[in-house]
Structures are given as C-alpha cells and as structure tokens.
Amino acid sequence: MNGSDSTPTAPGSGAPRRSDATRGAILAAARERFATDGYERATIRAIAKDANIDPSMVMRYYRNKEGLFAAAVAIDLRLPDVSGADRRQDAGRILVEHFLDMWENNEVLTALLRVGVTNQAGAERMQGILRDQLLPVARQVCPDLEQVPARAALMASQLLGLALTRYVLRMPPAVGLARAEIVAWLAPTVQRYLTAPSP
Amino acid sequence: MNGSDSTPTAPGSGAPRRSDATRGAILAAARERFATDGYERATIRAIAKDANIDPSMVMRYYRNKEGLFAAAVAIDLRLPDVSGADRRQDAGRILVEHFLDMWENNEVLTALLRVGVTNQAGAERMQGILRDQLLPVARQVCPDLEQVPARAALMASQLLGLALTRYVLRMPPAVGLARAEIVAWLAPTVQRYLTAPSP
DNA sequence: GGTGTTTGCCAACATCTGTTGACATCCCTC
DNA sequence: GAGGGATGTCAACAGATGTTGGCAAACACC
Numbered sequence: 001m002n003g004s005d006s007t008p009t010a011p012g013s014g015a016p017r018r019s020d021a022t023r024g025a026i027l028a029a030a031r032e033r034f035a036t037d038g039y040e041r042a043t044i045r046a047i048a049k050d051a052n053i054d055p056s057m058v059m060r061y062y063r064n065k066e067g068l069f070a071a072a073v074a075i076d077l078r079l080p081d082v083s084g085a086d087r088r089q090d091a092g093r094i095l096v097e098h099f100l101d102m103w104e105n106n107e108v109l110t111a112l113l114r115v116g117v118t119n120q121a122g123a124e125r126m127q128g129i130l131r132d133q134l135l136p137v138a139r140q141v142c143p144d145l146e147q148v149p150a151r152a153a154l155m156a157s158q159l160l161g162l163a164l165t166r167y168v169l170r171m172p173p174a175v176g177l178a179r180a181e182i183v184a185w186l187a188p189t190v191q192r193y194l195t196a197p198s199p
Numbered sequence: 200m201n202g203s204d205s206t207p208t209a210p211g212s213g214a215p216r217r218s219d220a221t222r223g224a225i226l227a228a229a230r231e232r233f234a235t236d237g238y239e240r241a242t243i244r245a246i247a248k249d250a251n252i253d254p255s256m257v258m259r260y261y262r263n264k265e266g267l268f269a270a271a272v273a274i275d276l277r278l279p280d281v282s283g284a285d286r287r288q289d290a291g292r293i294l295v296e297h298f299l300d301m302w303e304n305n306e307v308l309t310a311l312l313r314v315g316v317t318n319q320a321g322a323e324r325m326q327g328i329l330r331d332q333l334l335p336v337a338r339q340v341c342p343d344l345e346q347v348p349a350r351a352a353l354m355a356s357q358l359l360g361l362a363l364t365r366y367v368l369r370m371p372p373a374v375g376l377a378r379a380e381i382v383a384w385l386a387p388t389v390q391r392y393l394t395a396p397s398p
Numbered sequence: 399g400g401t402g403t404t405t406g407c408c409a410a411c412a413t414c415t416g417t418t419g420a421c422a423t424c425c426c427t428c
Numbered sequence: 429g430a431g432g433g434a435t436g437t438c439a440a441c442a443g444a445t446g447t448t449g450g451c452a453a454a455c456a457c458c
Contacts, residue, residue: 018434064416065417117316259405
C-alpha cells in the first residue's frame with residue numbers, strides 16, 4: 001500500500017492542486033495494472049476505469065502512456081547501509097531480508113520487472129537501478145573496486161531470479177518457500193558474491 | 200540455429216507435407232519475434248512478413264496466436280545426467296555450463312522467458328519445465344527427497360536470474376561477465392542449493 | 399486430361415488501441 | 429456576481445490487431 005505520496009508529478013515542489021486526488025488514483029491504478037498485466041496489456045482505458053475517471057484525463061496529466069509509466073514506477077530501494085565493519089560480514093543476510101520486505105509489500109517492483117522484460121524503457125530503468133542503487137552497496141563491502149560491477153550483477157541475478165520465480169512466474173515450489181528458508185539459503189550466496197575472494 | 204525440425208506440428212508422425220517449408224518458416228520467424236518482442240508485440244502480421252507469407256496462412260496452420268506460440272516454443276533442456284557418484288559432486292558446474300550453452304544459442308529460451316512474464320500460458324509452460332525437467336535433476340543429487348522441490352526452485356531462481364539480467368534485460372555488468380567467471384561464481388551456488396545440508 | 403485437395407493471396411470484418419479536440423462544469427479571485 | 433483557469437465528460441479519429449471467408453493457382457491422383 002503505497003498510498004498517495006504527496007505530489008505525484010513533481011515530488012516536493014509546487015502547490016497542491018485540486019486534481020491531486022485524481023492524479024493519485026490514476027497512479028495507483030496504473031501501478032496495479034502494470035504489475036499484473038505488463039506494459040502492453042495495461043491499457044489506458046482499463047487504468048482509467050479502475051481510477052473511475054475518463055481516459056482523456058490520463059493524457060492530460062501524463063502526456064502519454066510512456067509518461068504515465070514513468071510517473072507510476074519510480075523506485076527507491078532504500079537499501080540499508082552495510083559499510084560498518086560489523087555489518088559488512090552480515091551484508092548478505094541484511095540485503096536479502098530487505099529485498100524480501102520490499103517485494104512483499106510493494107507492487108511497483110513487480111510492475112517494473114514485468115515491464116522491463118518487454119519494454120525497452122523499462123529495461124533501461126532497471127539498468128539505472130542496478131547502477132545507481134545496487135552498485136553503491138557493492139562498493140561498500142567489496143574489497144576490489146574493479147570487481148564491483150561484476151559482483152553487483154551477480155547479486156542482482158540471484159535477487160531478481162528469486163523475485164522472478166516467486167512473484168512473477170509464481171512457480172509453486174518458489175512460492176512455497178518460507179521467508180526464513182529463503183534468507184537462510186540466499187544470504188550466504190549474496191554474501192559470497194559480495195565479499196568472497198574472486199574464485 | 201534450430202533449423203527446421205522434421206515435422207513442425209505433429210513431431211514424428213504423419214507424412215511430409217508440401218507446406219512444410221512454409222510451416223517451418225513461420226515457426227522460425229515466430230520464435231525470433233517472440234524472443235525479441237514478447238507475446239503482445241509479436242504480431243501475426245510481423246511474423247508473416249518475416250516468413251514472407253500471408254498472415255492468413257498462420258491461422259490456417261496454427262489456428263490462432265496461442266496455437267502458434269505453443270507450436271513455436273517447445274523446450275527440451277536436455278539436462279545431463281548427474282546421478283553418478285563422481286558427477287554428483289560436480290553437478291553445479293555441469294549444470295551451469297550446460298545452461299549457458301543452451302541460452303547462448305537457443306533463442307527459444309529467451310522467447311519463453313519474455314512471454315512467461317506477461318502471459319499466463321507462458322508462465323504455466325515454465326512451471327511445467329521446472330516440474331518435468333529441473334525437478335528430476337534435483338532428485339538425482341539431493342539427499343532428502345522431501346526437499347527436492349525447494350532445492351530445484353532455488354536452482355531455478357539463480358539460473359533464471361542470470362538469464363534475466365544477461366539475456367533479457369541485458370544489464371551491462373551482467374553482459375560483460377565472461378563465461379568462465381559465471382561458471383566459477385554460480386557453480387558453487389547451484390552445488391550448494393542441490394547438495395548442501397539444509398541450513 | 400479431368401477431379402479433388404492443398405497451398406497461397408486478397409480483401410474485409412469487428413474490435414481495440416493511444417490520442418485528440420470540443421464542450422460543459424466547477425472553483426477561486428476580483 | 430462576473431471572469432478565467434482548472435477539472436471533467438463525450439465523441440470521435442486513425443491506425444493496428446486477431447481473425448475469417450472467398451477465390452485463383454499448383455499439385456497429386458485416377
């Protein structure tokens with residue numbers, strides 16, 4: 001439940017508009033549709049119907065479908081700091097737990113993953129998240145700076161792979177895993193990708 | 200390069216038809232389009248154009264778009280046997296190498312992954328592959344039979360996660376990984392998921 | 399050589415898509 | 429209370445999409 005985050009279009013600036021409720025409803029509906037249907041099948045008409053407004057309002061407030069997607073899917077992973085000496089050796093567990101928390105109650109992540117697979121803009125957005133958010137974390141704990149991108153990519157492959165099988169494809173055995181199980185299995189993997197000496 | 204596999208529709212049965220060349224061309228074009236565009240954006244018209252035939256031929260030979268997809272994407276991972284005592288402790292490396300071989304020169308896998316994310320039928324197909332092909336491999340090497348599904352799911356999460364970041368999203372650091380690097384990093388992970396005692 | 403089936407192309411259909419513009423209505427300001 | 433901008437509704441557009449049926453040519457078989 002993301003709710004209505006202050007000002008939908010220009011966060012933190014501009015006076016509140018009378019249409020903020022509508023804008024928020026559109027964004028909420030868009031997030032849900034993009035998450036369940038992907039980019040192509042999430043039609044503007046369906047989103048507008050969910051938000052109980054006219055399709056033309058979507059165009060007025062977000063220019064076009066791409067603009068709507070850009071506004072609806074803004075992701076801040078809020079990755080925790082793991083640079084402390086004590087936390088560094090626990091980075092795997094901390095990150096896996098944080099990732100699960102994020103995915104379990106944030107449909108925007110599922111939306112972006114679904115869209116990123118079939119839409120170029122979505123894919124680039126995901127590349128940006130890896131570069132701007134995941135990579136810095138790897139830099140905090142990785143010994144050799146030159147290996148940071150590779151290690152971040154490895155971490156991403158495992159975490160996104162879990163999200164893919166569990167939240168998108170909903171493979172029964174992946175859905176059936178308990179949270180504690182996932183942490184116990186994946187934490188050492190991520191820890192190794194981040195800190196183990198290059199094999 | 201999959202080429203034209205004998206009889207496209209009913210494998211291993213029926214006399215060769217005069218239209219086999221056309222059928223094959225359609226399937227090849229469909230595979231490529233589904234792989235690059237996903238299900239929705241891979242239009243029948245575009246596929247027909249690639250195959251240099253009329254769109255109506257696609258409908259004649261494969262009923263509808265779903266039928267075309269079902270015919271175009273039939274996957275046999277040809278997973279190697281790892282039940283031997285010596286191979287069992289090498290299962291991780293063997294499977295990762297085999298997976299890379301498969302993905303590097305088989306666009307059908309990319310097609311299925313792209314479609315599985317936005318299409319229910321595609322998702323079910325992938326679930327079937329996990330159940331019918333990946334799970335038996337896990338059963339060969341996993342000590343506790345009850346844990347087989349969970350371990351197969353873990354293996355799938357890592358392998359599909361790599362495919363996702365490298366072949367679908369094409370995240371630069373994931374694309375930049377050398378084959379040997381991937382094997383060196385992922386083999387121990389898969390090995391642990393399959394054979395390590397439950398953590 | 400005539401017959402029936404297969405193969406292919408063409409035109410069209412109904413529907414859905416993103417998108418646009420005109421018009422009515424509300425609310426705030428002077 | 430009049431004016432003006434913001435907000436919302438309605439109808440329509442142009443194009444694309446899956447799908448269908450009819451019709452000509454090529455072929456196989458007697």
